[in-house]
Amino acid sequence: MDSFAPALLTDQYELTMVSAALRDGTADRHCVFEVFARRLPTGRRYGVVAGTGRLIELIRDFRFSPADVDFLRRAQVVDDNTAAWLAAYRFSGDIEGYAEGELFFPGSPILTVSGTFAECVVLETLILSVLNHDSAIAAAAARMVTAARGRPIIEMGSRRTHEDAAVAAARAAYLAGFASTSNLAAGARYGIPTTGTSAHAFTLLHDSEPAAFGSQVAALGKNTTLLVDTYDIAQGIRNAIATAGPGLRAVRIDSGDLSVLAQHSRELLDSLGAPDTKIVVSGDMDEYAIAALAAEPVDMYGAGTAVVTGSGAPTAGLVYKLVEVEGKPVVKRSENKATVGGRKTAVRRHKPTGTATEEIILSQRAPQHEANDRLLQRPFITAGEPAEMPTLADSREHLRQCLISIPWEGLKLSAGDPAIPVTIVPTT
Incomplete structure (x- = not known):
């Protein structure tokens, strides 16, 4: 099977939205998208962030080649205006998120992507395919390592x-x-x-x-x-x-x-x-x-x-949702799929002994730090420029330390609540 460039690892509806947004003038509105899981797979008490190192490299190389653009034009997927936009595409926004190897729980904003609507929305499929696959594998493997x-x-x-x-x-x-x-x-x-x-x-x-x-x-x-x-x-x-x-x-x-x-x-x-x-x-x-x-x-x-x-859980169940447009929170209110609007900031709270007790997530403001809090988000791409990423060995050690930090009940293989509670405080 032939390998495809990252840009064609894209669902057509992303380009449909880009075409329409370019036509109506909303493509350049500054937006914030977040990746999170509404729930953990049945029986799981934590998720593991994995694939971030691979993803940042793929976004760095995310380009629509002349052959890609020609295919999209011939297939009548895009019009001339959108084709020209795709030919010049370079992600110029910001991406931050949880470190690879970090644990996550329902609602954890594991990746935040900000920039124009068009440049962010076109990355949805790539981001979700990488993170959903790798995070599912890492979570299952981590449970096996614990059992071993x-x-x-x-x-x-x-x-x-x-x-x-x-x-x-x-x-x-x-x-x-x-x-x-x-x-x-x-x-x-x-x-x-x-x-x-x-x-x-x-x-x-x-x-x-x-x-x-x-x-x-x-x-x-x-x-x-x-x-x-x-x-x-x-x-x-x-x-x-x-x-x-x-x-x-x-x-x-x-x-x-x-x-x-x-x-x-x-x-x-x-x-x-x-x-x-x-x-x-x-x-x-x-x-x-x-x-x-x-x-x-x-x-x-x-x-x-x-x-x-x-x-038994081949996907981590992660979603990619728009939460902010030009500084204002936007909220999806669909039944069973509601979101909390606004860019989130997350910290992990710990006892003095190092045991994690809670994850605090606030919308559109930074949490007040307590003595043993740990900020969970870090920059990956700033103004289109990738940061130096941790090595795979560093991420492996990070996960090892994270698993040590959660209460022992959180390592059980039996079904139960997430290893630590998550408190999401919406904007007021």
């Missing part, structure tokens, strides 16, 4: 999603605390550690399991992981240790009752004189399956489908 209790998790979901989404998902999972990915493009693009074992096909290719193991060890050495459940797991482990010796790094189990198999495998490895050989489990791992194995002798998890699909 310090044991490493490998992201292995590339074969379960679109090829471009796989790279973004690997980045979001690593942000959330995963140890590595199997996706080489993510490793090359973002510096994420990569890892890989082998598939059952490799074992089936050879005349015997020992022959397959011997080939892998000959090529990669003992610091590799042998897949032992193609045939009989117990015999597979015996063959693995007989081939590689007790210095084998790990064995992987990809099927069966993993709780029972992990116990038996650990006992067998120990009896074979391989107490340091690790046990990796994979196969439909989500946060609940990982939590169920917490007491078992598992050393590492491999998670795929559940990660790249948001573990």
